[in-house]
Amino acid sequence: MTTIASVLLRVNPPRLPEVRDALARMPGLEVHAFTEDGRVVLVIEDAPGASATDTYQGLHGIDGVLSAFLAYQYCDETPLQEQPA
Template sequence: MHEELHIASLVVHSTPARRNRVAATISTLAGACIHAVADSGKVIVTLETSTADEMTLRVAEIQHVDGVLSAALVYQCADRLDVMNEELSDAPT
């Protein structure tokens, strides 16, 4: 069986007053990276996991963080890790 890489991005909505605490909590989750925190309460997050089940669990963990109003999945990609690490030629085909 081949090792996989799952990548997802989410927009997490919280109240403006709790945005920094929400971002700090999410940043402690394995594979989570915070890219932006807006004054309005939006938090931009990417997740990397090795299985679909782990991704589902991580999204559910974010949805249950105190102060999160919603977590919307924006993008998800999954492929074998060896394929993701292939070098692509810049030469025209």
């Protein structure tokens, strides 16, 4: 199964550097935008050894993250590498 999700984070602005470092270590996560007032736009995909759901749930445990809003989620039963081009 393939899962792709778009997530909006709200981060305590003074904690933004630590949150940015924590996000960089999370599997299947790509940051698309940061603002200085603490808004962050992410895309999460399934990754080897980590589902998009697990990664999303992990966002709530990062110090400095005030909220995580799941804006969009797509699931497909066909693994990404097997989908036709």
